[in-house]
Structure formats: structure tokens, C-alpha cells
Amino acid sequence: MISKNKKKFLTSLQLKKYRILHNAFLAEGHKINHDLLNAGAVCKELYATTEWLKRNSDILPENFSDATDKELKSISNLKSAPEVIGVYEIKTVKPDVRKTGTSLILALDGIQDPGNLGTIIRTADWFGIKNIICSEDTADVYNPKVIQATMGAIARVNVSYTALESFIKNYKKETNMPVYGTFLEGENIYDKELSGKGVIVMGNEGKGIRKEIEKTVTDKLYIPNYPPEAETSESLNVATATAVICSEFRRRVLG
Amino acid sequence: MISKNKKKFLTSLQLKKYRILHNAFLAEGHKINHDLLNAGAVCKELYATTEWLKRNSDILPENFSDATDKELKSISNLKSAPEVIGVYEIKTVKPDVRKTGTSLILALDGIQDPGNLGTIIRTADWFGIKNIICSEDTADVYNPKVIQATMGAIARVNVSYTALESFIKNYKKETNMPVYGTFLEGENIYDKELSGKGVIVMGNEGKGIRKEIEKTVTDKLYIPNYPPEAETSESLNVATATAVICSEFRRRVLG
Structure with missing residues (x-):
């Protein structure tokens, strides 16, 4: 279940100014979340269908919640609802x-x-x-x-x-x-x-x-x-x- | 000046079923219209700003009209108003x-x-x-x-x-x-x-x-x-x- 306030926070990350404010970005869909979690990216929050959570129980971050298709769709940019949406920390890399x-x-x-x-x-x-x-x-x-x-x-x-x-x-x-x-x-x-x-x-x-x-x-x-x-x-x-x-x-x- | 009916026709060409019905497609902006006209594509109608028409007087098709930025923008898919919009005949090529x-x-x-x-x-x-x-x-x-x-x-x-x-x-x-x-x-x-x-x-x-x-x-x-x-x-x-x-x-x- 995604609260109204949380939904507002998640959709705000579509805009750069809120990404900077919260030092966070959204990742939508299985492939990108799977790859980010495997690569050790810092996942602040993750919302996914119960099925997705079951299938990926080995890579789940601490802070995960289940969500319905409808909730995920209401946050997503994509045409069809993603199974999972993650919020990740922006890692600021200084070019060396x-x-x-x-x-x-x-x-x-x-x-x-x-x-x-x-x-x-x-x-x-x-x-x-x-x-x-x-x-x-x-x-x-x-x-x-x-x-x-x-x-x-x-x-x-x-x-x-x-x-x-x-x-x-x-x-x-x-x-x-x-x-x-x-x-x-x-x-x-x-x-x-x-x-x-x-x-x-x-x-x-x-x-x-x-x-x-x-x-x-x-x-x-x-x-x-x-x-x-x-x-x-x-x-x-x-x-x-x-x-x-x-x-x-x-x-x-x-x- | 683009009439209300004409505007309706032009925007309908964003959809495939109307492109098939009219055997026509839209081209928006200078580069593509310039290239299509130069390549001898059949241009059924062309709407452009007075400036564009002047600058491209050597390649104009028979059926052209001038239009304002506002009119062009109201038909266009693009973020900024194109200087020109052309309607071209779909040439059905059979692969040989x-x-x-x-x-x-x-x-x-x-x-x-x-x-x-x-x-x-x-x-x-x-x-x-x-x-x-x-x-x-x-x-x-x-x-x-x-x-x-x-x-x-x-x-x-x-x-x-x-x-x-x-x-x-x-x-x-x-x-x-x-x-x-x-x-x-x-x-x-x-x-x-x-x-x-x-x-x-x-x-x-x-x-x-x-x-x-x-x-x-x-x-x-x-x-x-x-x-x-x-x-x-x-x-x-x-x-x-x-x-x-x-x-x-x-x-x-x-x-």
C-alpha cells in the first residue's frame, strides 16, 4: 500500500529539482531494479507486486513494501504498469x-x-x-x-x-x-x-x-x-x- | 490561414487509420520538407510561414499556403512550432x-x-x-x-x-x-x-x-x-x- 504522501514524493522524482532535493532517483521495471540491486546501488525504498517480491527475495533491500498494479501504474511514466519501482540514492561521482x-x-x-x-x-x-x-x-x-x-x-x-x-x-x-x-x-x-x-x-x-x-x-x-x-x-x-x-x-x- | 476543417484533417494524419484513408502523411519542419521536395516526393499541400516560403521559393509545390506560427504549432507534434508542415502522398513500394x-x-x-x-x-x-x-x-x-x-x-x-x-x-x-x-x-x-x-x-x-x-x-x-x-x-x-x-x-x- 502506497500512502498519498508517498505517492506525491515518488511522482515528484520525475522532476530534476526534486531529485536534487532528495538526492534520489526512480527506477521502474524489473531489469533496471534487478541490475541496480545486483550492482550494490543504495536503494532507499522499493515498491513491488507480491509476485515480484517473492521472485526476487534474494536481492531485496531493507526498505521494501508491496504495492498493487494500480498503485505502481499511478506513479510510473511507462505505458504499462511496472512490477517494481525503486528509489535509489544519487551517487555523485567526481571525475578523476x-x-x-x-x-x-x-x-x-x-x-x-x-x-x-x-x-x-x-x-x-x-x-x-x-x-x-x-x-x-x-x-x-x-x-x-x-x-x-x-x-x-x-x-x-x-x-x-x-x-x-x-x-x-x-x-x-x-x-x-x-x-x-x-x-x-x-x-x-x-x-x-x-x-x-x-x-x-x-x-x-x-x-x-x-x-x-x-x-x-x-x-x-x-x-x-x-x-x-x-x-x-x-x-x-x-x-x-x-x-x-x-x-x-x-x-x-x-x- | 488554415481553416478549422483543414486543421482537423491535418491533425487526423497523426493517426494511422487516417493516413491510410487519405493515403497521405505529415512532414514537420524545414529539413524533412526540404529533403522530400528535393527528392521529388508528391506534396499534396504545404503550410509555412511567409519567411519560409520566401526562402524556399525555388522548391515550392503547386498547392502551398502561408500560415502563422500559432497555426503551425496547433497542428504539430513538436515542442516548438515548425516553420513548415507538408502533406505528402504515401508511395506504396512493393518489394522487388x-x-x-x-x-x-x-x-x-x-x-x-x-x-x-x-x-x-x-x-x-x-x-x-x-x-x-x-x-x-x-x-x-x-x-x-x-x-x-x-x-x-x-x-x-x-x-x-x-x-x-x-x-x-x-x-x-x-x-x-x-x-x-x-x-x-x-x-x-x-x-x-x-x-x-x-x-x-x-x-x-x-x-x-x-x-x-x-x-x-x-x-x-x-x-x-x-x-x-x-x-x-x-x-x-x-x-x-x-x-x-x-x-x-x-x-x-x-x-
Whole structure:
């Protein structure tokens, strides 16, 4: 049973200002709650159907309650009622140059669409990228639409927000690693030598990578269209471009 | 000026049954209208701001009218009012095995999300795939959300709906070409010999490729995760997986 006040609290977490106020975010549905609980995320409250609670008795947090389909539906963003809704603590990660410098990281420069951001996190998880650094104007990772689109990957990937330009400058100075980005005048990614370490910058859906950030890029890449002379779309969607690029980096090791 | 009746007609095209009834679909915003008009799509009606009409006087169809921001906003699905809304004739393409057999085509087996479908069309356009064959339960390509996500690519890619299983069987018999699909037990796509011709099957977001369609697949592929032993997402999003696969096919030529 979910009280009226509790319902109000839960639905308030759809909005960023209340997520910040309560330092908490919502996760809806089996997959994401299962993955978050397994990954050791701090679950403050969890509401689920009796059936779900029975089936997942081995991973339940301390503070759980049962709820009806109708109650869960009234809180949820999703079209069909989720079996479970969890409230998790937001873990504020400070990007650490020295720690991230030993691997491949993604830097997101103003990604706006929650679906794109979530899909990028899912892709990063698949290709073993553990850290994503976002500019402060990138969409909020704790937006329920983003959480949903990650399909549980948010449990395994660190996402942090920072002043991106100074982060990258500092990163370059401390680690001497390459900074990659895609540009129309970049080099054919298929032929280019790619390191297993460094930063890959992905830009805003409409405007691409900001001028200030572009200046920090050491290696400009390009995903060639086919055939090269054809009239085509101006660009790929940013989440699909991210996938193509990450795949190319990992192919050098896996292929 | 858009009359009350006309407004009713235009908003009705948000729904599939009215799109079928009128054999027409809506395109909202500059990019998609520009691309459709340039590609020679049949524009039945077009409503735009006076400024847009002036700027695009070289590509205007016969039947255009000016409209205010407020009028355009009242019809549109988008958050901000588009400068232009066009009504285009649905061109019903019958998939032709002999025509498509000479190139690479995509077959979509029950893709449900409009954003995914639109993004796949945009990706196909980028990588020179001119024909997409969909199972009859795939999302409707003329849904405004799909049209929007194609970012104009719908003007250059043929999308048709058919009984997918018999289409692929017929295709194999007539052309003897490979049929590719991704499966957990597939071969590492990075190492695999890939033809520039054939069908690439992509499956439903949750259920993957149907058993009946799986039986028609001649070459099972797998996009390896990194590092291979890591715990990771169960899969990539279908639109990003499509991009990685198409990129791999074209790399063999472009790289």
C-alpha cells in the first residue's frame, strides 16, 4: 500500500529539482531494479507486486513494501504498469583524471535527448567504457527516460557532470592521452590508428561539438558514408555514431 | 490561414487509420520538407510561414499556403512550432526481389519503437542501403515520430511492408544471396567475411528475431562486447546495433 504522501514524493522524482532535493532517483521495471540491486546501488525504498517480491527475495533491500498494479501504474511514466519501482540514492561521482586516464572514456558535450543519453550509456557498457563525463548542459542522467533507455547499464557505468573544457585540458596535461572527436573534415576512422586509451568527445544533436571543446581535440575522425559520392543524410544520429566509433576502437582488439 | 476543417484533417494524419484513408502523411519542419521536395516526393499541400516560403521559393509545390506560427504549432507534434508542415502522398513500394537482390538490404522483424525505426532509416541512408523491408507488425514508417527521426532520410530510402518470412525465402531462392542476422551464438562480426550484397535482418527490441525468420538466416553474426569476460548489458539497442553492423559491412570497402 502506497500512502498519498508517498505517492506525491515518488511522482515528484520525475522532476530534476526534486531529485536534487532528495538526492534520489526512480527506477521502474524489473531489469533496471534487478541490475541496480545486483550492482550494490543504495536503494532507499522499493515498491513491488507480491509476485515480484517473492521472485526476487534474494536481492531485496531493507526498505521494501508491496504495492498493487494500480498503485505502481499511478506513479510510473511507462505505458504499462511496472512490477517494481525503486528509489535509489544519487551517487555523485567526481571525475578523476588520474583514474580515467588509464582507459577509454566518453565525453558528452551537450547531448539533449534523454533517449540518446540512455542509449549512449548502454553502448558504453557494452564496449567496456566505465566512465562518461558530461558537460553541465547535458541532459540529466537521472531523468526516468534516461534511466529506462540505459536498460540497466546505469548500474555499471559512472556518469559525472563537470566543466568539460577544463576537465579535458587538465586530462591532456596530466595524462598526455589523445582526445578524439568526429568532424566532417576528420580522417577516415576505418584506417586511422586508434588507441585503447583516451577521450572520445560526442557533440550536441544539432550543433555538434562546441568550438572551445573542438580546440582540445587532438585526433579528428570521420565515419565515411557509402558510397562516398552519394547524396545522403547530413550526419548520423549521435547515439548510433557513438556506437560505430566505440565498435571501431574495440575492433582493433577484438577483431 | 488554415481553416478549422483543414486543421482537423491535418491533425487526423497523426493517426494511422487516417493516413491510410487519405493515403497521405505529415512532414514537420524545414529539413524533412526540404529533403522530400528535393527528392521529388508528391506534396499534396504545404503550410509555412511567409519567411519560409520566401526562402524556399525555388522548391515550392503547386498547392502551398502561408500560415502563422500559432497555426503551425496547433497542428504539430513538436515542442516548438515548425516553420513548415507538408502533406505528402504515401508511395506504396512493393518489394522487388530481383531489384533488391543486387545490393545490400535491411529486413526489420517487428521493430516497435518509432524512434528506433526512424534512426535505422537514417543509418541506412548514410551507409547506402536503399531498401528496407519490414514485417507487417513493424511500426508504421509514416508515424510523425518516425518521419522526424529519419531527419530527411525517408526521402531517399524505400521502406515497404510484407510477409517477411516468404519474402526472404523467395529472395534466397531467386538470388542465392546470404541472409545475415545477429545472435548470441553468432560469429565475431569483425573477423567474418561479409558480402556487399544480401539481407541483414534486425529483430524486435525485446524478443529479437522470430524463430521462423531465424531459420532463413544463412550467416549468424555477433557484435562482441568488451572485454569479453565482463558482466555487461544483455544487448545493444537495435538502432545502434544496426549502425555497428552496417558500418562493418561498409568498412570492408571504405577502410
